[in-house]
Amino acid sequence: MPRALLVGLALAGAGAVPLVANNYVLSVLISLAMFTGLAYAWNIISGYTGYLSFGQVTFFGVGAYTAAVLIIKLHVAWPLAALAGGLLAALLSLPLGWIMLRLRGPYFAIGMLGLSRIAERIAFAWEPVTDGGRGLYLPPVLDLRAVYWAVVLVAAALVGITSLLDNSRFGLRLLAIREDEGGADNLGINTTLAKLQAFVLSAFFPGVLGGIYAWHVSYVDPVTAFATQIDLTAIVAVLLGGAGTVWGPLIGGVTLSVLAEVLWARFPFIHTALFGALVIVTVLFLPKGLADAFRQRGWLAPGRAFLRRLAARPAPLEAAPE
Amino acid sequence: MRKRWYALVAVAALAALAAGTLSPASGQNPIVVGASISQTGRLAVTATYVLQAYQLWVDDVNAKGGLLGRPVTLKVYDDKSDPGTGAKLYEKLIVDDKVDLVAGPYSTPVSAAASTVNEKYKKVMVAPMAAGDALWKRGYRYLIQTLTPSSLYYIGVVDLALERGLKTIAFMSEDSEALRVATPAVADLAQKKGLKVVHNEYFPRGTTDFSAMLTRIKALGADVLVCGCYEPESVLSVRQSKELDYSPRLLFAGHGAAVPEFYKALGKDAEFVLASDHWDSRMKTPGNAEFVERFKKKYGREPNYHAAGTYGGMQAFEAGVRKAGSLDQDKIRQALGELDLATIFGRYKVSETGGQIGKTSIIVQWQGGKKEILWPGGTATAKAMLPAPPWAERR
Numbered sequence: 283m284p285r286a287l288l289v290g291l292a293l294a295g296a297g298a299v300p301l302v303a304n305n306y307v308l309s310v311l312i313s314l315a316m317f318t319g320l321a322y323a324w325n326i327i328s329g330y331t332g333y334l335s336f337g338q339v340t341f342f343g344v345g346a347y348t349a350a351v352l353i354i355k356l357h358v359a360w361p362l363a364a365l366a367g368g369l370l371a372a373l374l375s376l377p378l379g380w381i382m383l384r385l386r387g388p389y390f391a392i393g394m395l396g397l398s399r400i401a402e403r404i405a406f407a408w409e410p411v412t413d414g415g416r417g418l419y420l421p422p423v424l425d426l427r428a429v430y431w432a433v434v435l436v437a438a439a440l441v442g443i444t445s446l447l448d449n450s451r452f453g454l455r456l457l458a459i460r461e462d463e464g465g466a467d468n469l470g471i472n473t474t475l476a477k478l479q480a481f482v483l484s485a486f487f488p489g490v491l492g493g494i495y496a497w498h499v500s501y502v503d504p505v506t507a508f509a510t511q512i513d514l515t516a517i518v519a520v521l522l523g524g525a526g527t528v529w530g531p532l533i534g535g536v537t538l539s540v541l542a543e544v545l546w547a548r549f550p551f552i553h554t555a556l557f558g559a560l561v562i563v564t565v566l567f568l569p570k571g572l573a574d575a576f577r578q579r580g581w582l583a584p585g586r587a588f589l590r591r592l593a594a595r596p597a598p599l600e601a602a603p604e
Numbered sequence: 605m606r607k608r609w610y611a612l613v614a615v616a617a618l619a620a621l622a623a624g625t626l627s628p629a630s631g632q633n634p635i636v637v638g639a640s641i642s643q644t645g646r647l648a649v650t651a652t653y654v655l656q657a658y659q660l661w662v663d664d665v666n667a668k669g670g671l672l673g674r675p676v677t678l679k680v681y682d683d684k685s686d687p688g689t690g691a692k693l694y695e696k697l698i699v700d701d702k703v704d705l706v707a708g709p710y711s712t713p714v715s716a717a718a719s720t721v722n723e724k725y726k727k728v729m730v731a732p733m734a735a736g737d738a739l740w741k742r743g744y745r746y747l748i749q750t751l752t753p754s755s756l757y758y759i760g761v762v763d764l765a766l767e768r769g770l771k772t773i774a775f776m777s778e779d780s781e782a783l784r785v786a787t788p789a790v791a792d793l794a795q796k797k798g799l800k801v802v803h804n805e806y807f808p809r810g811t812t813d814f815s816a817m818l819t820r821i822k823a824l825g826a827d828v829l830v831c832g833c834y835e836p837e838s839v840l841s842v843r844q845s846k847e848l849d850y851s852p853r854l855l856f857a858g859h860g861a862a863v864p865e866f867y868k869a870l871g872k873d874a875e876f877v878l879a880s881d882h883w884d885s886r887m888k889t890p891g892n893a894e895f896v897e898r899f900k901k902k903y904g905r906e907p908n909y910h911a912a913g914t915y916g917g918m919q920a921f922e923a924g925v926r927k928a929g930s931l932d933q934d935k936i937r938q939a940l941g942e943l944d945l946a947t948i949f950g951r952y953k954v955s956e957t958g959g960q961i962g963k964t965s966i967i968v969q970w971q972g973g974k975k976e977i978l979w980p981g982g983t984a985t986a987k988a989m990l991p992a993p994p995w996a997e998r999r
Binding site: 304305306309310313409413414416417419422423424495498499500501503505506509511553554 | 644645646682684686687688689691692695696698699700712713716717720723724736738739742744780781809
């Protein structure tokens, strides 16, 4: 099957990069993969389900602190600690999602922003565990390759999950909620459950990435672990690439990171303005993102390929996989 | 619409190219000092002082004929106040740009992230604005501290108390890592020099009611009260000691009492209160007055302790490189370990770990609405007005 071959080649290529790249290139690629992963996670709850969140960084921070504490106090191996960070973030997202997802539209967005600010305050105040504003120091990372592989693995897993989601009945449910939640409810979709499932997915992966981040930077403090900037970068990446698409976050994440390295390092004083200009240009000229522009030129196949093939078949219809 | 989009991309690409070719021409093979500074983001306002101090230092070194006979240039990136970006930029500076020397970023979080990268490449980093002694407990070798270490925050108080024949001293300090180091250091010195410690208590951060503590200390009749506190606590502890009519003959209220807001909040009640500060423009350290003047002339504003500390740190770095006589990082590290230097910021001397042990705070007193330096003696601007008159006798 050529598609499986393509995927395998892409993964092998990405995995082989550390054998040739120097540490600077690796650290750029780590942050590229990190933000692409965060963009994918945000895309599930906000791109597909339509619940715009400005607070997924809450779970990033929870993951970062969980991993840091496990590594420092219990000497857990860092990949396990990062995984535990993801699991705790997912666990925490159950009650939080149950409460927050009752809000809609701007109220949900602002509510999530508030949630991340509360999380930051807790990290400041809970000194016995987080050491407050002084932050937690982790053992230094002298080999970036393992960090790179871990981040790329998480990002690749998110690409895979999103492409499954795009072609599944679950994905359709989420899209139905995005387009008309009341209507979806009337059609018999358990919207509460579907939203919660999407929310947990969008919390688990930032948690894992937060754990890897803590290990990579070897220092966590409240302000950086819960920085709104982390959310904003992921959101802009998704908007630029195309929300609710399989390839949008990848296109956006790569474009933004490459732009950051090539352009912004040369314009130290105005790169924030360039960032703003990019957002405006995207919203005005490419409201559906680069993925849509690529599709119109035929460079990218339309989304939901499997469902489209299914729908195009004369009859009888078989059920889409869950 | 498509045309306009292409035009935009073309302009951006051209601008990038132009920026690439216009970077400083380097005919004489200069020594490149690399740093990341938070030019944007939450730390940007203070970080510009650090950047300006770096630039001033580069100017001054080049005016003296450079370093090791070569001119010095500065290569600076913006870390957006983000430790992760900072770490990435130090990788870039060291691996990609191959800078000769590495100077520190502003703030402890970014320094913490950057120091790990420098340690990996065995690059000495003088980190002028990294506080937090925890950074030097990680076992790193190539990180050099120039800010006042916590253990030397308050020690000047002991000399001032003994000069006036005071006998007993009481402490109440915020329960934080820095003050858990700073307070015992003063208490030890006091005991050694014959000042009796009658009380030593820690309160949690954010405490607003000090009356119970102050009542206990008042009952003990301590001559000297040392409040190990920052801004809100400094104000509150002084105000409440007045309300309880407790008049220590020397009232010291920590770093928080040195900021202008302290006097604004307390007005006349701030008079006679002592405080600790990192640096003052009137300090009689070698070259300090000239530094203040040049800084004001170049940037049109007063330097603060961030600028002075950065400049002083770079003076030490410069001395280390000259002593080493080469850019060999291990030789520079060794030289920096052996130096005992007077910079504009104060004394520079580091321990085995690279942590600072020479720089002390200065002790100031509010006199007539102005801060006067009392300690160390060589740099004093006024005589100590001690003992302080009791609250009841003040008008």
